[in-house]
Amino acid sequence: MPQVTLTVNGTTHTAEVEGRTLLVELLRETLRLTGTHVGCDTSQCGACVVHIDGESVKSCTTLALQANGASVTTIEGLASADGKLHPMQEAFREYHALQCGFCTPGMVMSAIDLVQKNPQGLSEHEIREGLEGNICRCTGYHNIVKAIAAAADVMHGKRAEIAPAMA
Amino acid sequence: MYDFAYHKPTSIADAVKILAADPDAKPVSGGHTLLPALKHRLNQPSALVDLSGIAELRGIKREGDTIIIGAMTRHGEVATSDIIKSAIPALAHMASTIGDTQVRNRGTMGGSLANNDPAADYPAAAMALGAKFQTDRRTLAAEDFFQGMFTTALEPDELLIAIHFPVPKKAGYAKLKNPASRYSMCGVFVADGAAGIRVAVNGAGPGVFRQEAAEAALSANWSPEAVAGVKQDPDGLNSDIHGSAEYRAHLVTVMTKRAVLDAG
Numbered sequence: 264m265p266q267v268t269l270t271v272n273g274t275t276h277t278a279e280v281e282g283r284t285l286l287v288e289l290l291r292e293t294l295r296l297t298g299t300h301v302g303c304d305t306s307q308c309g310a311c312v313v314h315i316d317g318e319s320v321k322s323c324t325t326l327a328l329q330a331n332g333a334s335v336t337t338i339e340g341l342a343s344a345d346g347k348l349h350p351m352q353e354a355f356r357e358y359h360a361l362q363c364g365f366c367t368p369g370m371v372m373s374a375i376d377l378v379q380k381n382p383q384g385l386s387e388h389e390i391r392e393g394l395e396g397n398i399c400r401c402t403g404y405h406n407i408v409k410a411i412a413a414a415a416d417v418m419h420g421k422r423a424e425i426a427p428a429m430a
Numbered sequence: 431m432y433d434f435a436y437h438k439p440t441s442i443a444d445a446v447k448i449l450a451a452d453p454d455a456k457p458v459s460g461g462h463t464l465l466p467a468l469k470h471r472l473n474q475p476s477a478l479v480d481l482s483g484i485a486e487l488r489g490i491k492r493e494g495d496t497i498i499i500g501a502m503t504r505h506g507e508v509a510t511s512d513i514i515k516s517a518i519p520a521l522a523h524m525a526s527t528i529g530d531t532q533v534r535n536r537g538t539m540g541g542s543l544a545n546n547d548p549a550a551d552y553p554a555a556a557m558a559l560g561a562k563f564q565t566d567r568r569t570l571a572a573e574d575f576f577q578g579m580f581t582t583a584l585e586p587d588e589l590l591i592a593i594h595f596p597v598p599k600k601a602g603y604a605k606l607k608n609p610a611s612r613y614s615m616c617g618v619f620v621a622d623g624a625a626g627i628r629v630a631v632n633g634a635g636p637g638v639f640r641q642e643a644a645e646a647a648l649s650a651n652w653s654p655e656a657v658a659g660v661k662q663d664p665d666g667l668n669s670d671i672h673g674s675a676e677y678r679a680h681l682v683t684v685m686t687k688r689a690v691l692d693a694g
Contacts, residue, residue, distance in 0.1 A: 282436040318535045328436045396530025
């Protein structure tokens with residue numbers, strides 16, 4: 264069987280896979296990183312979004328072998344070793360940007376890519392458009408949008424900490 | 431998904447050699463159409479030939495009055511390229527409307543053009559701008575490359591290398607997205623460029639086509655009003671749960687007007 268070697272959240276892994284093995288299958292079933300979810304399995308819903316070399320991709324529509332040699336970041340790789348959450352995770356918590364939480368890992372990974380690609384800042388409309396590839400069936404998106412705006416301020420150095428949801 | 435062998439060649443010659451030796455092997459670029467199709471078992475290739483290891487298939491450059499885009503250039507790169515934004519802003523804008531961010535991070539221009547989905551965006555731009563398709567063995571004009579629904583002039587072992595877009599005087603694009611899938615119900619790209627004034631339509635028919643009455647009207651008078659009276663014949667247009675052929679024919683006129691406004 265073909266071998267794939269990739270770095271996931273800073274650790275290098277080598278695994279035997281089939282040609283058809285999806286990246287999300289390698290992450291969840293071989294590496295047991297089950298924070299990345301499979302929702303629709305048709306590249307619509309975005310629950311499976313991870314970063315490959317810093318860019319958000321749908322891991323249900325990427326072959327494990329296509330990620331050979333790449334650096335992959337999953338939701339498990341965002342918090343620092345001491346448990347301090349990434350600003351986007353902290354903002355999702357502060358703004359209660361989830362209900363059931365199934366879409367949340369993908370939302371957070373997509374949101375980080377969106378904020379990183381827009382250092383000039385994002386309007387509410389741009390955040391909503393930027394979430395086109397992620398579907399949430401619980402919240403109606405309002406708190407997700409607020410959380411991303413709050414996290415963007417911290418990620419771009421405008422604030423030291425996430426602005427409180429209730430001022 | 432059925433299993434398959436996986437190859438990742440680093441040269442065009444090696445990729446073509448693998449494809450020529452195995453008629454059931456298929457090239458894969460971003461894979462965002464092919465992998466979903468394989469999951470549905472609509473196709474059973476013996477092998478996938480991943481083109482992402484071939485550096486010369488990637489990149490955007492300007493040579494004189496031509497923009498040359500490597501086939502493996504991703505939609506996100508087309509959308510944000512300063513070269514394309516300054517030379518053909520309508521093409522960069524078009525790329526920014528394809529799929530979602532994650533699709534644009536993987537999907538490629540060459541993959542989309544070689545797939546020739548009737549609802550794909552790029553074929554209308556290539557047709558209206560008079561793009562040339564450079565393969566590993568020849569160069570094809572857009573009107574020879576596209577051959578109807580999901581069909582192109584490419585041989586099974588022939589690879590698209592780059593697409594050459596002449597820089598137009600002006601160009602514009604407008605489409606009506608299906609509210610659920612966001613695919614084009616009807617998109618129109620208008621251009622005043624090296625190939626003359628051209629109007630190309632995606633989404634409405636079984637493949638991209640030129641709207642010659644609108645081209646004649648715009649040649650006489652470049653304005654939205656000039657195409658307001660253009661009547662598209664619904665015969666042969668797509669008719670499905672999303673809209674009738676008559677509805678799409680109406681959209682051709684409306685989107686042409688909006689595309690002219692977009693071009694300015």
